[in-house]
Amino acid sequence: MTPTGSARVKAVLGESVAHVYVPYDLPDAVYRFMQCFKPKLAVMIETEIWPNLFAHCGKNNIPLYIVNARIAAKSVANYQKLSALIHPALAQVDLIATQTQADAEHFIAIGGIKDKVKNLGNIKFDVEIAQDTIEQGLRLKADLFKDRFVWLIASTHKDEEAIFLQLYPIIKAKIPELLLVIVPRHQQRFAEVKKLCEAQLTTVMRTTNAPVNAQTDLYVVDSIGELKMFYAAADIAFVGGSMVAAGGHNILEAAAVGVPVLFGPNMSNFKEIADGVLKQQAAIQCQTTEDVVQAVLTLYQQPDYRAELIAKGKTFIRDNQGTVTRICELFEFALKP
Known part of the structure; x- marks a missing residue:
């Protein structure tokens, strides 16, 4: 998503992965991106909620996950004000895997489907130091x-x-x-x-x-x-x-x-x-x-x-x-x- 992130991907993973930036969340941009890369699985990290991208995944049966998901308590009210965008977007998600039980409750509060929200823990604990x-x-x-x-x-x-x-x-x-x-x-x-x-x-x-x-x-x-x-x-x-x-x-x-x-x-x-x-x-x-x-x-x-x-x-x-x-x-x- 950022030049710093791009630099880290290249430094750590080298040529083992192809890195590209996520498109602007506009229908035409998302459509061209998906036609080019044809993903089999979509994984979002933490609090990345993109309504057009999510809608495309749902329409084309692309499994969609939000992992290490988190939302601060103070942000819940702001997301609730955008329910017309957030509810349909979250309805396309196969599973929201949250960092904590509190995060799970926050996602449900902003429109996440209860049966598709699970607290699986924080991936940051799985840190490995060479x-x-x-x-x-x-x-x-x-x-x-x-x-x-x-x-x-x-x-x-x-x-x-x-x-x-x-x-x-x-x-x-x-x-x-x-x-x-x-x-x-x-x-x-x-x-x-x-x-x-x-x-x-x-x-x-x-x-x-x-x-x-x-x-x-x-x-x-x-x-x-x-x-x-x-x-x-x-x-x-x-x-x-x-x-x-x-x-x-x-x-x-x-x-x-x-x-x-x-x-x-x-x-x-x-x-x-x-x-x-x-x-x-x-x-x-x-x-x-x-x-x-x-x-x-x-x-x-x-x-x-x-x-x-x-x-x-x-x-x-x-x-x-x-x-x-x-x-x-x-x-x-x-x-x-």
């Missing part, structure tokens, strides 16, 4: 970040980097070997983040291949597709989008790599995951900047606590896996001749 990726991260830590306590801030948004730049000298005063690593969420912001960071701290940009020395305060990852490797190179990781009103980001990759996870107060897009991981005491939520400072210092001072968070994080993921298998079984059934 051992090569972890080993690359550990080598990076040993070579580039040697003797540094690495505090990674992942998937930052506008105005979020500034928060951590202000906190860095406070924490640095108590952790002399501290190195801040920032990974912006969107590549179009790389230049903006570079300018902001270089104005305040001694900064190295990933794409310059410059070394990190004792005077380096900050390392900015201005590249795509390397976040998992940098999680493996970190001592602790703070998942961004959560200190500003962006709804947070997926914390499961960091936990799966094996790094203690922190996040801020704004996790509305991942509420169930955040609630679950906190219930298991497998991560730390920081409500304020003071909480962030205290959490970083505590984790630095208590390596046993870091190890405990890592172990609990991996258990939390393992206990919630299996959704991908359940969904694939549905697809196999749909594609049977």
Whole structure:
């Protein structure tokens, strides 16, 4: 759906798949797209509801699924206002496989057929981290970040980097070997983040291949597709989008790599995951900047606590896996001749 998504498909899957953009949801555009590709199965992710595309699938008996489906409670009323579009669209769907029971109830509330809505869990729990990726991260830590306590801030948004730049000298005063690593969420912001960071701290940009020395305060990852490797190179990781009103980001990759996870107060897009991981005491939520400072210092001072968070994080993921298998079984059934 986006240039960033297209780049990730090419980087991860290469020539094993053909990637094209979904057409605008206009009857003629959808018709030409379908005539060209003649799909045997249509799978939408999360909250992708396209009335014309769905109508074409129904008219042509193309099995249609919405998987990992989710709708925020605050969005239900907005979808209900569009019932003339949403109800007929959802009537074409063979199954809506939701992330949580709450999501299932939300889809039913906006017009999903009750018998075709099932809570199958969240596919994000089925994250797999290649051992090569972890080993690359550990080598990076040993070579580039040697003797540094690495505090990674992942998937930052506008105005979020500034928060951590202000906190860095406070924490640095108590952790002399501290190195801040920032990974912006969107590549179009790389230049903006570079300018902001270089104005305040001694900064190295990933794409310059410059070394990190004792005077380096900050390392900015201005590249795509390397976040998992940098999680493996970190001592602790703070998942961004959560200190500003962006709804947070997926914390499961960091936990799966094996790094203690922190996040801020704004996790509305991942509420169930955040609630679950906190219930298991497998991560730390920081409500304020003071909480962030205290959490970083505590984790630095208590390596046993870091190890405990890592172990609990991996258990939390393992206990919630299996959704991908359940969904694939549905697809196999749909594609049977």
